[in-house]
Amino acid sequence: MIDVLVAGGGPAGLAAAIHGALAGLEVVVVEPRTTPVDKACGEGVMPGGVAALRALGVEVTGRELRGIRYVDGATRAEASFRDHTGLGIRRTTLHSALHRRALDLGVRMLPGKIGEVRQNADTVTAAGTTARWLIAADGLHSPLRRSLGLELPNHPHGRYGLRRHYRVEPWTDFVEVHWSRHGEAYVTPVDDDLVGVAILSRRRRGYDEHLAAFPALTASLRGPAATEVRGAGPLRQRVRRRTAGRVLLVGDAAGYLDALTGEGIALALATAGAAIRSLAADRPEEYERAWTRLTCRHRLLTGALLAASRRPGTARLIVPAAFRMPPLFSAAVHALQ
Template sequence: MIDVLVAGGGPAGLAAAIHAALAGLEAVVVEPRAAPVDKACGEGLMPSGVAALRALGVEATGHELRGIRYVDGTTRAEASFRDNNGLGIRRTTLHSALHQRALDLGVRMLPGKVGEVRQSTDTVTAAGTTARWLIAADGLHSPVRRSLGLELPNRPHGRYGLRRHYRVEPWTDFVEVHWSRHGEAYVTPVGNDLVGVAVLSRSRRGYDDHLAAFPALTASLHGSAATEVRGAGPLRQRVRRRTAGRVLLVGDAAGYLDALTGEGIALALATAGAAIRCLATGRPDKYEHTWARLTRRHRLLTGALLAASRRPGTARLIVPAASRMQPLFSAAVHALQ
């Protein structure tokens, strides 16, 4: 019998498997898609996420990021990261690096879907495999989470994200967040000649229609589109709790608020590591509290920004306020990094 079965081979699942292997636990990852897997993602890693990758023994290449910049017309507010840089990295590049590191450590990859989850006092069985523990890292709309009755109903008018890349030389080494009355556009340099642009909004429209709300940004995207549009949503996923018997939820499967502050990957890596540490030390009961502590700043700051951006009138005040209160904006960025 193996120690840890991981449902989902994205960044959170692979990080959990790598942490397990480094802790001397046998891990198997169940994932139906062949590597590398692409998905709609802002592709910006905060400095804490870069440090988490290095702790896993993963060295991934991308475009160094110096900080965060908010833009609304001619009004700007920016804050540099305090100690270390972040990283703009293609989702496929990140996935390949994590996947290879897991293989190098002896993690087995099992093609397929988890399906039904059956538990006993000291085992959990899924995908034809019995393990001591199951890590559910199967994404925003986690089938494992749903099957265990851990979901709460979503509220109406959820936010959605769309992403496309452009073949253009980056004009900045900051992540730029462009604000409009009805949403945001996130610009992340991910290579010497490649920029990712993700749009987030409550409005269900096509990508080009969303981008038209940012004419200054559109003028900078003079290169050709390099990838197809990918989408995700609704983004907010409410969860009753992060554990159910011998199952622990990590990454997006553990609940998701919004991509507004760009911490998704960093939090996925952090919660994956926390879950495995709780199992390795024989304290799975500590995971819920640890998850809450790790995500508290993100939930508070992201929730405050979402509340302010919910009404078009107040949304237009965010960047001017950040520009006038630069120390406060810098403190918020430093708290999230």
């Protein structure tokens, strides 16, 4: 019998597997997709996430990011990261690096889906494998979360994300967040000749229609589109709790508020580590408290920005307010590092 079975081989699942292997646990990952896995993602890793990757021994390359810049027409506000840089990195590059590190540590990879989960007081069985614990890292719309009865109803008017890359030389080493009345566009340099543009909005329409709301940004995208549009959503996923017997939810499966502050990867790495530490200590009940503590600032700041952006009138005040109060904007960016 193995120690930990991980459902899902995305960043959260692979991070949990690496943490487990480093803790001396035997880990198996079940994932139906082939490596590398791509998905709609802003592709900016905050400094805390970069440090967490290095602590796991994961070697990644990309474009250094110095901070966050908000843009609304001619009004701009920016804040540099305090001590370290972030990283713009293609999702496929990040996934390959995590996958390689997990294999190097002896993590076994099984192709397939988890399917039905059976558990008792001491073990959990799924995908033909019995383990002491199961980590559900099967994504935003986690089938395991739903089957375990941990999902709560979501707001009917959720936000959605779309992403595409453009073959153009980056014009900044900041993550640029362009604001409009109906959403935001996130520009992340990911290579010397490639930028990713992710759009978040409550409105369901095509990528080009969304992009047209950002004429200044469109003028900067002189190069051709380099990838197809990928989408995700609705983004907000509400969860009753993050444990069910011998199953722990990690990453997006553990609940998701929004991608507005760009902390998804950093939080996935941090909460995956917390889950493994609680299992290694045989105290799974500690994970819920650890998850709440690790995500507290993200939930508060993201929730405040979402509330302000919900109405077009107040959404247009966000960038001018950040411009007029740079210490407050810097404090918010530093809190999210």
